[in-house]
Amino acid sequence: MNRDDVKARVYKVIAQVLKIEESQIEETNSFTTDLGAESVQSVELMAGFEEEFDIEMEEDEALEVQDVAGAIDFIGRYLD
Amino acid sequence: MTIEVKPLEEVSEPNTLDDMFDYSRPPRIVYESPIYEEINGEIVKFDPQEALKRDLVITDTTFRDGQQARPPYTVEQQVKLFDMMAKMGGPNGVIRQTEFFLYTANDRRALDECRALGHKYPEVTSWIRADKGDFRLVKEAGVKETGLLTPSSDYHIFYKLKKDRKKAFDDYIEIVEAAWEAGIRPRVHLEDVTRADIDGFVKPYVGELVRLSEQVSPDLHVKIRLCDTMGFGVPSPGVALPRSIPKLVHTMTHELGMPHECLEWHGHNDFHKVHVNGATAWMYGCNAVNTTLFGFGERTGNPPLEGALIEYISLHGDLCGIDTMMIQEMAEYMRSIGVEIAPNYPFVGRDFNTTRAGIHAGGLRSDERIYNIFDTTELFGRPPRVSITDKSGVDGIALWVNTYLGLEGDKRLSKIKVHKVARWVMDQYEVHSRMSAITDEELAQQVQEHLPDHFANRNAN
Numbered sequence: 001m002n003r004d005d006v007k008a009r010v011y012k013v014i015a016q017v018l019k020i021e022e023s024q025i026e027e028t029n030s031f032t033t034d035l036g037a038e039s040v041q042s043v044e045l046m047a048g049f050e051e052e053f054d055i056e057m058e059e060d061e062a063l064e065v066q067d068v069a070g071a072i073d074f075i076g077r078y079l080d
Numbered sequence: 081m082t083i084e085v086k087p088l089e090e091v092s093e094p095n096t097l098d099d100m101f102d103y104s105r106p107p108r109i110v111y112e113s114p115i116y117e118e119i120n121g122e123i124v125k126f127d128p129q130e131a132l133k134r135d136l137v138i139t140d141t142t143f144r145d146g147q148q149a150r151p152p153y154t155v156e157q158q159v160k161l162f163d164m165m166a167k168m169g170g171p172n173g174v175i176r177q178t179e180f181f182l183y184t185a186n187d188r189r190a191l192d193e194c195r196a197l198g199h200k201y202p203e204v205t206s207w208i209r210a211d212k213g214d215f216r217l218v219k220e221a222g223v224k225e226t227g228l229l230t231p232s233s234d235y236h237i238f239y240k241l242k243k244d245r246k247k248a249f250d251d252y253i254e255i256v257e258a259a260w261e262a263g264i265r266p267r268v269h270l271e272d273v274t275r276a277d278i279d280g281f282v283k284p285y286v287g288e289l290v291r292l293s294e295q296v297s298p299d300l301h302v303k304i305r306l307c308d309t310m311g312f313g314v315p316s317p318g319v320a321l322p323r324s325i326p327k328l329v330h331t332m333t334h335e336l337g338m339p340h341e342c343l344e345w346h347g348h349n350d351f352h353k354v355h356v357n358g359a360t361a362w363m364y365g366c367n368a369v370n371t372t373l374f375g376f377g378e379r380t381g382n383p384p385l386e387g388a389l390i391e392y393i394s395l396h397g398d399l400c401g402i403d404t405m406m407i408q409e410m411a412e413y414m415r416s417i418g419v420e421i422a423p424n425y426p427f428v429g430r431d432f433n434t435t436r437a438g439i440h441a442g443g444l445r446s447d448e449r450i451y452n453i454f455d456t457t458e459l460f461g462r463p464p465r466v467s468i469t470d471k472s473g474v475d476g477i478a479l480w481v482n483t484y485l486g487l488e489g490d491k492r493l494s495k496i497k498v499h500k501v502a503r504w505v506m507d508q509y510e511v512h513s514r515m516s517a518i519t520d521e522e523l524a525q526q527v528q529e530h531l532p533d534h535f536a537n538r539n540a541n
Binding site: 039040043044046047050057059062063 | 473474494495496497499500502503506
């Protein structure tokens with residue numbers, strides 16, 4: 001799966017969990033400060049990524065991911 | 081003044097100060113130097129190491145002062161509590177004595193039935209007013225030691241007893257001599273001593289008791305109970321008499337020659353100082369601290385027995401035969417007979433080791449030592465818990481779920497795995513405007529719904 005495919009599916013999950021339009025999302029966005037994710041939503045995002053990509057992420061590392069680009073790269077490593 | 085700033089010491093392993101904070105025990109209270117107090121213009125040294133070599137004990141007044149604060153216990157309840165108290169204090173007699181009223185048939189039957197259990201400790205004593213006629217009750221009960229109420233402040237002597245000091249002094253001495261004539265050891269309760277004229281009444285009175293004690297056999301020597309009736313006692317150095325506990329005890333031991341083993345502290349909690357005042361009396365020279373179960377006693381209560389037990393373990397660094405599990409059993413029994421214990425009450429309250437803040441729950445999830453006082457699972461059968469509200473965070477919910485499912489180590493579920501339960505909790509507050517904490521039953525239902533396999537495994541196990 002190439003990076004653009006991962007990015008598209010990451011955007012879809014973010015939009016669903018945070019209840020925003022995909023067009024509002026940019027790679028440089030921070031989940032909390034730019035997109036308004038609260039504590040539970042940060043965990044829900046990770047759960048959404050796991051489900052979307054059928055992966056199981058290491059919890060502490062996953063929750064250290066703070067922004068959209070970081071999430072795309074982090075998930076990409078699991079898919080490799 | 082030049083202040084030397086020490087460089088940071090990096091370490092490869094955390095220094096958890098295990099000598100003091102051995103998690104398997106209540107943390108040790110380590111004295112590393114003597115305590116100095118200026119008394120009568122002289123610097124007096126109190127050595128905690130010497131204090132710890134004395135036969136420090138706990139005495140109990142659950143069935144006397146404790147009953148003054150509530151409807152009376154039934155005979156059966158008193159016998160049950162006495163039996164549990166004996167097991168709790170252990171074979172070394174850490175809980176050395178407990179005292180009973182003798183005025184009603186039920187009082188006397190309770191005393192008889194407790195004695196019939198055959199426990200060596202706690203020894204049974206009684207409590208009577210300073211009335212010669214009451215000795216008949218003590219003799220008939222076959223009790224070897226009795227407390228005698230002898231108020232020591234002018235508030236009590238003049239306004240309650242309607243006497244002057246000479247009349248009170250003579251009456252008290254007469255009653256002590258009556259105890260000796262009956263072959264009973266008098267334990268003189270200096271009521272309201274922290275509001276008394278120490279030089280003008282207490283010293284002459286106790287001095288006379290010490291002088292007269294020399295004329296009777298040692299097993300009948302007068303004991304003194306220092307009664308901080310209104311909770312005025314203060315533990316810190318430099319405080320003036322009569323409120324200074326260090327000076328009161330020093331007056332007894334050094335000016336009046338009272339032996340440590342004949343001195344007892346009895347406090348009240350009107351100023352929130354009741355436990356520390358008792359512990360202070362131990363250190364400064366009273367061998368006994370008088371307590372009640374869970375601190376129930378007149379008005380604001382007395383030193384809590386279970387608090388004194390934990391203090392005892394902390395001072396000695398050893399359980400000394402104390403059965404700490406029995407503290408919880410006694411609390412459960414008290415609840416079963418309708419006694420209310422506040423949820424945040426130390427050691428036995430429903431929430432004494434329950435955390436609500438998410439950030440604390442996160443700490444507990446990493447290592448329970450971070451937010452638990454000692455191994456409450458081993459010593460009390462009470463693992464640390466989290467109470468779930470909108471402040472618990474996903475950390476708190478994950479901790480609750482793992483505790484509920486009995487999952488430890490690598491088997492614990494991550495925060496990611498419990499996110500649906502966490503969402504349900506947050507929605508209760510954000511969507512449904514809930515104001516109360518989530519109950520365990522509600523959370524269990526969410527675990528069943530969102531983590532059905534784990535729920536089934538828990539029930540299968």
